[in-house]
Amino acid sequence: MKSFLLYLRSSNNMSNISELTLTKIVAGIKKREFTSEEATNSFITKSKKSKKLNTYITECFEQALKSAKNFDEKKDFNGLLSGVPLAVKDLFCTKNVKTTAGSKILHNFIPTYESTVTKNLWSQGAFLLGKLNCDEFAMGSSNETSFFGNVKNPYGEKLVPGGSSGGSASALAAGLTPATIGTDTGGSIRQPASFTGTVGLKPTYGRCSRWGIVAFASSLDQAGPMTNNVEDSALLLQAMSGYDPKDSTSVNKKVDNYLSNLTENIKGLKIGIPKEYRVDKMPSEIDDLWKKGIEYLKDGGAIIKNISLEHTMYALPAYYIVAPAEASSNLARYDGVKYGHRAKGKNLIEMYENTRSEGFGNEVKRRILIGTYVLSSGYYDAYYLKAQKVRQLIKNDFDKAFNDVDAILTPSTPSSAFKIGDKSDDPVSMYLNDIFTVPVNLSGLPAISVPAGYDKNNLPLGLQLIGKPFDEQTILNISLAIEKRANFKKNYKVWWS
C-alpha cells in the first residue's frame, strides 16, 4: 500500500501542478497529494523556462523553496493559502526584497517593511515567489513603460499583456504563479485580465489596505486578486482584504467569506446594461460578446434592465486630471535625497533635476507635468476642481442606477490585446483603452473582469461586472454564472519555452 502511494505521488507530473487553480493547489497540499515544495518547484521550473515573457523583475526562488520546505516540515494548515507560493506585482513593498515599481528611480530600493496586503497573504500561509513586472509606477495600459522592459502576452509574442499589472497577468496566464495580486487605479487589474483570459477583481475602495503599496493616485488605487477562475478570486480576495488602522481610507467592515458564499445561482438578480458603454468605433465582436453575456445572465434567471450612466463620457477626461494631479504630488518624494536613484548635481536643485530626469520614464514625466499643471494656481478651479465635480456626478449616476439594479454588466475593454508599439506613441489612444474601467475607480466601486470569449483572432475578451460598494460577493456570483456558461479555456500555444 505504501509503495502504491509513493507511486501515485511520483507519477503526479510536477509541471502539472502549475496547471492547477489556486483552490486546487491549496486543497492538494492539504490533502497531501503533493507537497508545498513540489508545488513551488513546479512554478519555479516553469518560470525559469519562461524568461521570454519578461514577467519577473525579481525572482525569489531560493527563498520560496526554503519557505516551502519549512512549511512541509511544520505543516500548518490553518491559513487560507497554506503552503502556496505567490508572485506579486512589484508595486507591493516586500520586506528585504527589492521593490522597484517598474522604475529606474527605485531600481535599488529594498524596503524594510512589508505591505499590509502581502502581509495578509503571508499570514494565511502563502510565501513570496517573486516580484512581477508592471508599468512604471503603474502608469500605463500595456506594460511598455516599465524600466525593466515590456512584458509579452502568452497569447502572442507581439502582443501586450495589458497594464499596468501586465507582468502579473502574463505570469498568471502562463502558469508561472498559482495566482497573483495587482493594483488597479484606472483598470490596471481588469484590463490585463481581459487581455490574458484571466479573472481580475478590483475591490471597493477601502476594502484592501494601501499601506506599503507604492502610491500612484491615492484616491483611486486599490489592490486586488488576479486568478485563473472566479473561485480563486473569491479565495484570494478573502485572504488579502481587511481593515487596516494604518490606512485612514481603509474601511472597518467585516470581510465576508466570499468562497463559501460563492454561488452561481443568480436567479432574480437585476443586471443593468448601460447604454453609454456602447461607444463609437467599438469592434462588433465586443458588442457580440456583451450580448452573449446578457444571454448567459438571462439563462441564469437574472433580469436584464437597460440603464443610463449619463456622465460616462466625462469619466476619462476627469480621470486623466485627478490621477496625474495626485501622482504629481505622490511622486515628489522620489528626489534622490533619501533612497533610490540619485544623480550628481552642483547643488540641490540640479541634483533634483538630474535625478528625476534620469530616474523617471516618459509616461511618468508626462503625468507629473499634467498633474503639476492642473494643480497650478489659476488652473486649479478649471481643471482639478471641475474634475472632482465631474467625479461626483459619475458617482451619483452609479448610486442612482444601483437603486434599480444589483450589478452592471459591460465589456472590460474596447478591444482585445493590441500589438506592442501600436499605441506607445499615441497616449490618447492608449488612454482610451481604459474607457470602461475608469468610471469604476472614480466611483470607488468593486468590479471584476471575467473571461467570456474570444475575438476573431482567438484572443481572449473579458466582461466586466460592477457592483455596489462592498458587495464583491454579488459580482463574484454573477461572474461564476458567466464562467460556467462561457466555458472559457486557455487556447494559446506555448511559444516562449
Added chain:
Amino acid sequence: MTNKKFDYFISGEKSKWEIIIGLEVHAQISSQSKLFSSSSTKFGSEPNTQVSLVDSGFPGMLPVINQFCVEQSIKTGLGLKAKINLNSVFDRKNYFYADLPQGYQISQYKNPIVGEGELILDMPYGTKKIRIERLHLEQDAGKSIHDMDPENSFVDLNRSGVALMEIVSKPDLRSPEEVSFYIKKLRSIMRYLGTCDGNMQEGSLRADVNVSVRKVGDKKFGTRCEIKNVNSIKFMEMAIEYEANRQVQLLESGKIIDQETRLFDTKKNSTRSMRSKEDAHDYRYFPDPDLLPLNLEKSLIDKLKKELPELPDQKKERFIKEHNLSSYEANILVSEKEISDYYEEVIKDCDKKLATNWITVELFAVLNKKNLTINQSPVSAKNLSSLIKMITSGKISGKIAKDVFEKMQSGDNDPTQIVEKEGLLQQSDPKELEKIIVTVISKNQDKVEQYKSGKEKLFGYFVGEIMKVSKGKANPKLVNEILKKKLH
C-alpha cells in the same frame, strides 16, 4: 494705569506713520507623538533618531491623524474664544526641499479646524482686542544643517512631522510692544491649556511677522512684507522696528514697497529680501487623498469646553473680585500659569494682600537677580506662606521677615526653624520692652530734654536705638506705645 495713551508712531521727515502688523504664529503642540506618526517629539535627541517611515516619506507610507493633537488644537481654539469647525480638511502644500521628505507638507488650507477668535491684551493704555483669523493644523519639516561640512548639507528629520498649530492674527497690532504683549498672552493661554510649552529657545514658538505702514489717518493698508521665522520676542520687536522704518524711508523718498518675504538678520539688526512675490512658490494645494476630511462630533467640542481650565482673563477677574487685588497686581500674577499656581498655593492660609506684595516684590526681585523662573524659586510656596503667617500673627516683624527670607533662599529653609534657631521671635512682652526703653532713655537724657522741648523728630531716634538694643526683635507697635508714655 489707563491714563497713558498709545503713542507708537514713526515720525518720518514728511509725515507721521502708523505700523500695521499681523502675526502667523507657529506653535508646536505639546504631544508625545507626531501629527501623523507615532514617532516621539522629544527635543534635543540625536539627529534622525525620532523618525518613522512615514516621517521620512518612504514609498507606500500613509499618514494617520493623531487624535490627541486634534484635541489640543480644539482646546487652543476654545481658549481663543474661537469658532471650532466641525468639518475641516487636510491639504498638501507641495514644494521641494531636502528636509521635506514627502515633497509636500500636510497642512490645512481652505478649511481650517478653527475659525475666527480673539485675544485680549492688557496694554498700559487699556485693554485691546486682537482678532484671530484662524488656527490650522500642519506638520513641521525637518532641519537642514549647512554649516557642518564645506561641501555637504545634512538633514535631521527629528522635527519632520511634528504637529504645529499655525495661529493667524488679523492685522490688528500697531507696535512692537503690542506684538510682545500678544505673543506673551498667546503663550500664556497655551501654557494654561497645556497645548504648547511656548519654549522659544527650542523652537516651540516661532512667528512670521507681516509688516506694513500707512500715514496716520489713512484707511487703506500699505503693501506688506513678511519677515519669516523669527524666534524670539526681542528679535520680533527689533525686526518690526527696522522693517517699518525701512518702509517709511522708501515711501517718503517716493519709492514703492515690493511685496516680498524677508529674513531678519539678528547680527546686523536688519531685514533682507529672501524672495519677491514673483518668485513665490506655487504650492499647488489640494486635499490630501490619503486622509479623510476631519469630521468632529459636537459632543467632543462640548466635552473639551467643559474640561477647560480657568484661563488668565477669568483668573484675573476672579483675583480682582475675590482677593481685592488691583488690576496691575492681578495681571502680574496671572501672566504665567506657574506664577498663579504659586500664588494660589501661598494664599491657601495666609493674607492675600501681603502674599501679593511678597511675591511681586521680594520674590520677583530674587528671581530676576538670579535669572530663575517661578518653578525654580529657591523659596517654596509653602515656606513663603509660613513666613507671611508669622508676620501677620506678630511673631516676627516685617524687617526681621526680610532677613529670614534671605536665609530661606539657601536650600528652601523652613522660616519657623530659622526664627527659632536664631531667636528672632518678636519681643512683645511689655515688661521686657519697658526695661529696654528705660535703659535707652536713661542713656540719652540730653536727647530726652531736646525732645520734650519740642524736637519731636527725635522720637524716631529712640525707636531706632531700642530696635538696635533688641536686635530688631522688639514689637514696633508696642515700642511706640510704651515709648510715648515714658517720654511724657
